[in-house]
Amino acid sequence: MSGPNTNYDPVEVSALDPAAVEQNVTDALTAIVAATSLDELKAARIAHAGEKSPLALANREIGALPPSAKAEAGKRVGQARGRVNQALASRQAELEAERDERILVEEAMDLTMRPDRRPFGHRHPLTLTAERMADVMVGMGWEVAEGPGVEAEWLNFDALNFDKDHPARQMQDTFFVDPADAGVVLRTHTSPVQARSLLERGAPLYVAVPGKTYRTDELDATHTPVFHQMEGLAIDEGLTMAHLKGTLDRLASALFGEGLTTRLRPSFFPFTEPSAEMDFQCFVCRGEDQNCRTCGGTGWIEWGGCGMVNHNVLRACGIDPERYQGFAFGMGVERSLMFRNHLADMREIIEGDLRFNAQFGMEI
Amino acid sequence: MRVPLDWLREYAEVPVGTPGTQVAADLVRVGLEEEGLHGGDVKGPLVVGRVLEVTPEKQKNGKTINWCQVDVGDANGTGEPQGIVCGAHNFGAGDLVPVILPGGVLPGNFEISARKTYGHVSAGMICSSLELGLGDDHDGIIVLTDWLGAGADGLEPGQDAIPLLGLDRETVEVNVTPDRGYCFSLRGIAREYSHSTGAAYRDPALVRVVDGQERALTAPGATPDGFGIELRDESPIEGNDGCDRFVTRIVRGIDPQAPTPAWMATRLTEAGMRPISLAVDISNYVMLALGQPTHAYDLHKLDGPIVVRRARAGEKLTTLDDVERTLDPEDLLITDGGETVLGLAGVMGGASSEISDSTTDVLIEAAHFDPRTVARTSRRHKLTSEASKRFERGVDPELAPQAAQLIVELMTELGGGTADPAVTDAGQVSTPEPIAFDPTMPTRYVGVDYSTDRVREILETIGCTVVDGTATDGTDDQATGDAAASDGILTVTPPSWRPDLTGGPDLVEEVARIDGYDKIPSVLPSAPGGRGLTHAQRVRRTVAAALAGQGLDEVLTYPFVSDARFDDLGLAAEDPRRHALRVANPLSDEAPLMRTELLQTLPDTLRRNLGRGAKDVALFELDSVTLPDLARKAPVPGVGVKPDDAVLEEIRAAVPHQPWHVAMIATGHAERPGWWGQGRAADVTDMVGWAHAVCDALGVSVERRQTERAPFHPGRCVELTLSDGTTVGWAGELHPKAVKALGVPERTVAAELDLDVLIAASDRRAQGAPLSNHPPAGSDIALTVPSSVRFADVAESVRAGAGELLESVHLFDVYRGDQIGEDQQSLAFHLVFRAPDRTLKTEEVNAARDAAVARAAKDHGAVQR
Numbered sequence A: 001m002s003g004p005n006t007n008y009d010p011v012e013v014s015a016l017d018p019a020a021v022e023q024n025v026t027d028a029l030t031a032i033v034a035a036t037s038l039d040e041l042k043a044a045r046i047a048h049a050g051e052k053s054p055l056a057l058a059n060r061e062i063g064a065l066p067p068s069a070k071a072e073a074g075k076r077v078g079q080a081r082g083r084v085n086q087a088l089a090s091r092q093a094e095l096e097a098e099r100d101e102r103i104l105v106e107e108a109m110d111l112t113m114r115p116d117r118r119p120f121g122h123r124h125p126l127t128l129t130a131e132r133m134a135d136v137m138v139g140m141g142w143e144v145a146e147g148p149g150v151e152a153e154w155l156n157f158d159a160l161n162f163d164k165d166h167p168a169r170q171m172q173d174t175f176f177v178d179p180a181d182a183g184v185v186l187r188t189h190t191s192p193v194q195a196r197s198l199l200e201r202g203a204p205l206y207v208a209v210p211g212k213t214y215r216t217d218e219l220d221a222t223h224t225p226v227f228h229q230m231e232g233l234a235i236d237e238g239l240t241m242a243h244l245k246g247t248l249d250r251l252a253s254a255l256f257g258e259g260l261t262t263r264l265r266p267s268f269f270p271f272t273e274p275s276a277e278m279d280f281q282c283f284v285c286r287g288e289d290q291n292c293r294t295c296g297g298t299g300w301i302e303w304g305g306c307g308m309v310n311h312n313v314l315r316a317c318g319i320d321p322e323r324y325q326g327f328a329f330g331m332g333v334e335r336s337l338m339f340r341n342h343l344a345d346m347r348e349i350i351e352g353d354l355r356f357n358a359q360f361g362m363e364i
Numbered sequence B: 001m002r003v004p005l006d007w008l009r010e011y012a013e014v015p016v017g018t019p020g021t022q023v024a025a026d027l028v029r030v031g032l033e034e035e036g037l038h039g040g041d042v043k044g045p046l047v048v049g050r051v052l053e054v055t056p057e058k059q060k061n062g063k064t065i066n067w068c069q070v071d072v073g074d075a076n077g078t079g080e081p082q083g084i085v086c087g088a089h090n091f092g093a094g095d096l097v098p099v100i101l102p103g104g105v106l107p108g109n110f111e112i113s114a115r116k117t118y119g120h121v122s123a124g125m126i127c128s129s130l131e132l133g134l135g136d137d138h139d140g141i142i143v144l145t146d147w148l149g150a151g152a153d154g155l156e157p158g159q160d161a162i163p164l165l166g167l168d169r170e171t172v173e174v175n176v177t178p179d180r181g182y183c184f185s186l187r188g189i190a191r192e193y194s195h196s197t198g199a200a201y202r203d204p205a206l207v208r209v210v211d212g213q214e215r216a217l218t219a220p221g222a223t224p225d226g227f228g229i230e231l232r233d234e235s236p237i238e239g240n241d242g243c244d245r246f247v248t249r250i251v252r253g254i255d256p257q258a259p260t261p262a263w264m265a266t267r268l269t270e271a272g273m274r275p276i277s278l279a280v281d282i283s284n285y286v287m288l289a290l291g292q293p294t295h296a297y298d299l300h301k302l303d304g305p306i307v308v309r310r311a312r313a314g315e316k317l318t319t320l321d322d323v324e325r326t327l328d329p330e331d332l333l334i335t336d337g338g339e340t341v342l343g344l345a346g347v348m349g350g351a352s353s354e355i356s357d358s359t360t361d362v363l364i365e366a367a368h369f370d371p372r373t374v375a376r377t378s379r380r381h382k383l384t385s386e387a388s389k390r391f392e393r394g395v396d397p398e399l400a401p402q403a404a405q406l407i408v409e410l411m412t413e414l415g416g417g418t419a420d421p422a423v424t425d426a427g428q429v430s431t432p433e434p435i436a437f438d439p440t441m442p443t444r445y446v447g448v449d450y451s452t453d454r455v456r457e458i459l460e461t462i463g464c465t466v467v468d469g470t471a472t473d474g475t476d477d478q479a480t481g482d483a484a485a486s487d488g489i490l491t492v493t494p495p496s497w498r499p500d501l502t503g504g505p506d507l508v509e510e511v512a513r514i515d516g517y518d519k520i521p522s523v524l525p526s527a528p529g530g531r532g533l534t535h536a537q538r539v540r541r542t543v544a545a546a547l548a549g550q551g552l553d554e555v556l557t558y559p560f561v562s563d564a565r566f567d568d569l570g571l572a573a574e575d576p577r578r579h580a581l582r583v584a585n586p587l588s589d590e591a592p593l594m595r596t597e598l599l600q601t602l603p604d605t606l607r608r609n610l611g612r613g614a615k616d617v618a619l620f621e622l623d624s625v626t627l628p629d630l631a632r633k634a635p636v637p638g639v640g641v642k643p644d645d646a647v648l649e650e651i652r653a654a655v656p657h658q659p660w661h662v663a664m665i666a667t668g669h670a671e672r673p674g675w676w677g678q679g680r681a682a683d684v685t686d687m688v689g690w691a692h693a694v695c696d697a698l699g700v701s702v703e704r705r706q707t708e709r710a711p712f713h714p715g716r717c718v719e720l721t722l723s724d725g726t727t728v729g730w731a732g733e734l735h736p737k738a739v740k741a742l743g744v745p746e747r748t749v750a751a752e753l754d755l756d757v758l759i760a761a762s763d764r765r766a767q768g769a770p771l772s773n774h775p776p777a778g779s780d781i782a783l784t785v786p787s788s789v790r791f792a793d794v795a796e797s798v799r800a801g802a803g804e805l806l807e808s809v810h811l812f813d814v815y816r817g818d819q820i821g822e823d824q825q826s827l828a829f830h831l832v833f834r835a836p837d838r839t840l841k842t843e844e845v846n847a848a849r850d851a852a853v854a855r856a857a858k859d860h861g862a863v864q865r
């Protein structure tokens, strides 16, 4: 910066002439507006607001003016420089915004194809279904119990009142552990966990038992030698078949649709007396379509077996049947999944095809 | 059990016009399961055809079809032979067959029309039993002379075959539960129908309808001159005599050529049995009608007396199915004179005394056998018959003389024989035990208010005798002073046909089902409130979710494996994982063992996916595996009694250890290439990372130890352990030999972790600590160490040397090459330091770093580059 002029030179004072100052401003604003890029604006800034610009030079002249003229000239030049700087800043902002906009356009990517960079994993719908069923029971205040798949024959059969010579025991199509008199089988149902729970925990007891079970069926569209059941057992004082029905209704409506109920039909199971088959109401037609493909027009879909726990089961587990009574039920998890999620072929559940899992999210 | 409606109507008043669907629903309501409906769904013209010509024509597809000319009389309107293409080969020219003509409808609403096929216009169809809904045999068409037996005599081409085959008549098929043996008869089904609907019931064991007239079925009592019967059971099973009633009757002079009348043949056919000969048909008819299996012997082939006894060791019998069977001392036999074995009691007869087409004099056996004896013999010899099915479920012991009487009447009426007046009725059947029954029990168990009157009414309806009070006599009552305690109690004696009714709950079921299960209300019980899922249950869900989140797919595989699979995996001969539980009756002899690790079956699912075109496959499975201990046998102490603690302990101890595992297997890309850029193959570091993800998800920190273990690559396998050294599992790349043997892609990676170890290790409440608010300070070091030194060991020295200020160690580069010595590697670590209470000074960081380098130098001869 040069210092103020100490010698007043009237020849030079024309730079502070109002018309000249105004002309400088006009020139500057014209150049600023004309700048179409940040580089051009930079050149305009140097030319019209830089150290060598006319207004900067004019500013230097102020010091040389007589004190009486300084104030007015200073104000005039100051205002002029302010207008130029303001225009520069405003244009700078405009051009920067334009540049930023342009960069965004240039950087745009086509994201219309899914970037399946990392393979996406899935839970298996069957285990999710079993968990969902267990969760409904937990919501009713029950607990979830488990037991081994390779199980003592006594717990799988005798404890549940399946007499050694009763036809019902033969109908279970059991896998026996070698040697055949080992007294150990692959459990044919989740029901041995009833006996285990009663023996270990006694009454009152409310447990749900999801788990893997085995029968000597060849794999086809509706059978599999390894399948899953979900069992329920409630033992307390004063439990009745009405409580059984209430529990099943709740489970059915939670799984298949609000307001759906279940139906009991008389049947026979060694571990229950009275015994019933249970059906849930068809969630597609609710019994109102004779040609419904889901239920075959009956309005009901077979679900499993249930009943009041046989006194012999309670006795075998050390529970006094004069004091405690209760109910048990069991249904296929595969069947529940197949109906709930519209699957036609059991084999897909066991084959482990990635495309099968991929149809479902982690919450089915 | 097939229930022809026409037959049912004879015993129960089924309203006219009631469709089969309604009858089925009525039966379901009281506890029979509907299996199917037959008949009523074939629409004609279905006529008798006589095959005139059969011309086999070989087709391009290798099949041979027959171009047939069939005489259908005037049924086709022309009287000319009908040209029909037929794929079956079990018939020939001259045979009478059922022919459905264009315009007819087969079950399943399958309309028949003339159509061009195999170069001919096939105008109709020759029908198989499956096509007509009469059976399961699809391969063979029905040859009427075989199907109807004598009933086919005099058939003419063109005759309507619908009534002939009973297709105008409906049959309801129901499944009988194992407790309802009596429902394996029209007698039982009709009774149940009556219970369900209130229709009038006529017991065919007591009354016959002949020519529209009811007639009592009265069996004469035993006479002293009856055929000799000796019941000699010297080793009853559980105290029950193998045979407690044996009735015989003799009919002489039967015309062996006498035909089975059409009405009987039709009923048998509808009920699913083939007419064979009059004597056999009558026996089957009576069995279906009453539920009593009987047997007919050629009287002249018997020397007598008939001795019923258990078999002797080594004794043999050739049964009617032409199988020679070695008998077991528990088998109950019918013998002639004690020596010649005539049959397995209640299961199947032998060939020797069988009636033949020249038999004129027969001995009829109607006996009652112990269900347990019959069940065991049937199971032992894998021999199920119509008789065994009924006896093992319990036959009404009062039926034998009535059934024999019905047979005698039918044989004399239809076969022209004469009954001997001599009658044998040996043995002593036990009467049903009375049950002391509290009539409030049904209400307490079912949750429906049943009055005592209603309870009583129902029990009487099903045939029980109900009296007030306990059944003890007056003297006993006074002696025990129990009269007051029996207030309101009923004594219920079940009918002879209901051996399944033995206690209060059985009677509760009767009340509930007859009153109707549909009347049971829906009441939600209030459980006392649970504790939610257990830790183990939560862990399994967490692990599965974590792995799915890592990009792996959950699958389920069957647990069955073979020894060969252990070879595939390269398990050494003494590897304990070869010690697997063996299934005695596996589905496939090729997979009789229960897996000891999940990785034994997981590769199959990987391969299946690749076979179906998948490229990038990462799978996991959560399940238990079976680790059998030394072979221990579990006692099987029987029903209804709690075993003592020692026995219970033995039972539990014989159940093998079954820990939960999680296994993973992967091949293909960890990151796929695509429009976004390069991809990257999944390698062993991904697998070790996933194994860590499992542990991290549970907050369990694990250490790694380089190790060798099948089925992994010896140089690419790591064992994960807890800090106390407990093995969690292994992760690595599969051994090239295993890759080859399993048929999976090279470089397939896998892991197997013991979830039970992780469940135990994570079963604690995690503790939080305050986070430092001060900035971290980083410092890099490069250490040259021999190539044999493991990364983790160097890192451990660095960590130990750096001290408490060290927050993390990251190995960011490894260099091997010319710039350093052979067998040397340079490891570049990035160290991050942080103090809880202050910003670290450069000198502090440098000092800690130098200490780390010094420690590595001391432990491993590391030199800083």
Ligand SMILES: [Zn+2]
Pocket: A282, A283, A284, A285, A286, A287, A289, A292, A293, A294, A295, A296, A297, A298, A299, A300
């Ligand atoms: Zn429906």
